[in-house]
Amino acid sequence: MSTSALSFGSAARLYDAVRPAYPARAVALALGAAPVRVLDLGAGTGLLTGVLRAAGHEVVAVEPDGQMRAVAAERHPDVRVLAGSAEDIPLPDGSVDAVVVGQAYHWFTPREALPQIHRVLREDGVLAALWNIRDDRTPWVAALSGIVGDEGYGLEDAWPYGPVAPWFTEPERGLTEHAVTVPTGRLVDLVRSRSSYLTADAAERARLDREIGELAATDPALAGRDSVEMPYRTCVYRMRRA
Known part of the structure; x- marks a missing residue:
């Protein structure tokens, strides 16, 4: 796993405070309505775990970063939160009905992760990868992405992360869509929770802080407002165990 993938721990509590959760509709697209036993893989601080639990699913969480894992365990004391990774899942064969991955599949090494996910799933089990993606169709959000870069994943019509056969069926x-209320003064914190910021040098961090502050102070949709609705599109790729 790359250094960037493991960069979030130093900002675990900030990540938990400012990152959006997932809409219930996205979980329904991934898993359907009936409660099942789910592995939240690359669970981070448990943002997706909470939505899964609210939908009635039984959840076990696996996360490689100790600081992120500690926040997840604190948020969800009744959920098993285990050390592990997509490439080394600490669960028995055929032990879950579904594996969900929120905002993390792009960090996996598929040739190692897919056989592991296949192993822990029961026959005909489901793998679903989800991403919350800022909706750049809103002008001020497009301006923000012009400063920090676009999300870079998830909205393609076809699965963009290589073959999943022979382990899984073709992703669907x-x-x-949903929106999250964000205090305008915390827009910079959203960026500070990104791996690109956490691994940047001091000059790049200063540029991001400055330009986001200027955007919040001058953009007509943001200036003088205590909070703003951040629009997201949530993309769900769903596939079945082959």
């Missing part, structure tokens, strides 16, 4: 995409 679903898309839903």
Whole structure:
């Protein structure tokens, strides 16, 4: 796993405070309505775990970063939160009905992760990868992405992360939308929770802080407002165990 993938721990509590959770509709697209036993893989601080639990699913979480894992365990004391990774999942064969991955599949090494995910799934089990993606169709959000870069994953019509055979069927995409209220003064914190910021040098961090502050102070949709609705599109790729 790359250094960037493991960079979030130093900002675990910030990540937990400012990153959006996932809409219930996205979980329904991934898993359907009936409660099942789910592995939240690359669970981070448990943002997706909470939505899965609210939908009635039984959840076990696996996360490689100790600081992120500690926040997840604190948020969800009744959930098993285990050390592990997509490439080394600490669960028995055929022990879960579904594996969900929120905002993390792009960090996996598929040739190692897919056989592991296949192993822990029961026959005909489901793998679903989800991403919350800022909706750049809103002008001020497009301006923010012009400063920090676009999200870079998830909205393609076809699965963009290489073959999943022979382990899984061809991924099917679903898309839903939601919005999250963000204090305008915390827009910079959203960026500070990104791996690109956490691994940047001091000059790049200073540039991002400055330009986001200027955007918040001058953009007509943001200036003088205590909070703003951040629009997201949530992309769900769903596939079945082959």
